[in-house]
Amino acid sequence: MAEKKKGKQTVEFVNPPYIISTSSIVGPKEGEGPLGNHFHVVLQDDLYGEKSWELSESKMQRECVKLAAQNGKLEIKDLEYLLAGDLLNQLMAATFSARALEIPFFGLYGACSTMAESLSLGAMLIDGGYADNLVAVTSSHFCSAERQYRNPLEHGNQRAMTAQWTVTGTGAAILSNKGKGPRITHVTTGKVVDLGIKDANNMGAAMAPSAVDTISTHFKDTGLRPKDYDLIITGDLGLIGKEITEEMLKDEGFDVKDVYTDCGVLIFDGEKQDTHAGGSGCGCSASVFCSYIYKEMLNKKYNRVLLVSTGALLSPTSSQQGETIPGIAHAVSITNEI
Known part of the structure; x- marks a missing residue:
C-alpha cells in the first residue's frame, strides 16, 4: 500500500521538502503591473539580447535558475535535477536551457499547470530520498506564444474581451531536504x-x-x-x-x-x-x-x-x-x- 497516498489523488509527505530560495524574471509589461516591485529582474527588452523570442525565453529560464541557486547559496553543480517546462514545441525553451546548464533534466509539459507539476514531482523526488537539492522552473513569453498558438504579432488582430495576455516571465524554485523556508x-x-x-x-x-x-x-x-x-x-x-x-x-x-x-x-x-x-x-x-x-x-x-x-x-x-x-x-x- 502506498503509505504516503492520502485519499484519491493526494500525497502527504513524511519529510516535507523546503523551498529554500526562488527567483523570477519578467518582461517590461509585467514589470509595469501591480507586482512589479516584487520580481527579482524586470527586463527592458523582450528579446533579452537574443535574436529570437524563443531564445530569449530560454535565456530567461537559464538565468532564473542561476539566480535561484545564487539566492540559495548553492552552485549549479549542487543541483541534482532540473524539472522544467514551457509552452513551445518540443519544450524548446527548457531544452536549450538544460543544454547550457548541464543539470540532469526532466522536461515537463502541463501547459500553464507546469509550475505546480514541477514542484509536485520535485517534492516527491526530495521526500523519496532521490535528491538533496533540485530546481523547478517554468516560463512563457507573450511573443513566442502568440506566434505558436494564434497569429503573428505583425497581424495586429483585435483580441476578444475573453482573451488573456500571455505573461512574459519565468520563475524558479530550489527544493531541498534541509534548510529554511516554507x-x-x-x-x-x-x-x-x-x-x-x-x-x-x-x-x-x-x-x-x-x-x-x-x-x-x-x-x-x-x-x-x-x-x-x-x-x-x-x-x-x-x-x-x-x-x-x-x-x-x-x-x-x-x-x-x-x-x-x-x-x-x-x-x-x-x-x-x-x-x-x-x-x-x-x-x-x-x-x-x-x-x-x-x-x-x-x-x-x-x-x-x-x-x-x-x-x-x-x-x-x-x-x-x-x-x-x-x-x-x-x-x-x-x-x-x-
Missing part, C-alpha cells in the same frame, strides 16, 4: 477535465472546471477546508475563469471567496494595461509564486498557501481540427507551520 506538505495531482469549451479565446472558462475538480478533491482527500488556508491561488484563469471557479466550488460546498484569487488577476492592471481577462501562460503562476507569494510567506503574511496552477491542453492542430479544450490543474500545499 515546506511543501501535500500535492494533489489533477485529472484532465473537459466540459466542451472550444473557444481558444476563452481559456479561463475551459480551465476552470479542472481547477474546481482538483481543489475540491484536495479538500476531500485531506480533510482541510478553505479556512485552513491564508491564500488559495489558481494560476492562469484570469477574471472570467476565477469567477466561474468560485461559483462552481460554492456549488460543491466550498466557499473560498475570502481566501481565493488568481495569479492572472494579480499580475496586470487590466484597465491601465489593456489585458482584457488578465494574465495566463506557464510563466504566470511561476513568476507570481516565485516572487510575491514566496516573499510574503517569508514575511509571514501567508503561512499556508494552496497553489493551483491550471493548464489548457490545446494545440494549434487540435483547435484547427475542431477539438474541445481539455484542462488540467495540479495543487501544491505550502506551509510555514511545521
Whole structure:
C-alpha cells in the first residue's frame, strides 16, 4: 500500500521538502503591473539580447535558475535535477536551457499547470530520498506564444474581451531536504477535465472546471477546508475563469471567496494595461509564486498557501481540427507551520 497516498489523488509527505530560495524574471509589461516591485529582474527588452523570442525565453529560464541557486547559496553543480517546462514545441525553451546548464533534466509539459507539476514531482523526488537539492522552473513569453498558438504579432488582430495576455516571465524554485523556508506538505495531482469549451479565446472558462475538480478533491482527500488556508491561488484563469471557479466550488460546498484569487488577476492592471481577462501562460503562476507569494510567506503574511496552477491542453492542430479544450490543474500545499 502506498503509505504516503492520502485519499484519491493526494500525497502527504513524511519529510516535507523546503523551498529554500526562488527567483523570477519578467518582461517590461509585467514589470509595469501591480507586482512589479516584487520580481527579482524586470527586463527592458523582450528579446533579452537574443535574436529570437524563443531564445530569449530560454535565456530567461537559464538565468532564473542561476539566480535561484545564487539566492540559495548553492552552485549549479549542487543541483541534482532540473524539472522544467514551457509552452513551445518540443519544450524548446527548457531544452536549450538544460543544454547550457548541464543539470540532469526532466522536461515537463502541463501547459500553464507546469509550475505546480514541477514542484509536485520535485517534492516527491526530495521526500523519496532521490535528491538533496533540485530546481523547478517554468516560463512563457507573450511573443513566442502568440506566434505558436494564434497569429503573428505583425497581424495586429483585435483580441476578444475573453482573451488573456500571455505573461512574459519565468520563475524558479530550489527544493531541498534541509534548510529554511516554507515546506511543501501535500500535492494533489489533477485529472484532465473537459466540459466542451472550444473557444481558444476563452481559456479561463475551459480551465476552470479542472481547477474546481482538483481543489475540491484536495479538500476531500485531506480533510482541510478553505479556512485552513491564508491564500488559495489558481494560476492562469484570469477574471472570467476565477469567477466561474468560485461559483462552481460554492456549488460543491466550498466557499473560498475570502481566501481565493488568481495569479492572472494579480499580475496586470487590466484597465491601465489593456489585458482584457488578465494574465495566463506557464510563466504566470511561476513568476507570481516565485516572487510575491514566496516573499510574503517569508514575511509571514501567508503561512499556508494552496497553489493551483491550471493548464489548457490545446494545440494549434487540435483547435484547427475542431477539438474541445481539455484542462488540467495540479495543487501544491505550502506551509510555514511545521
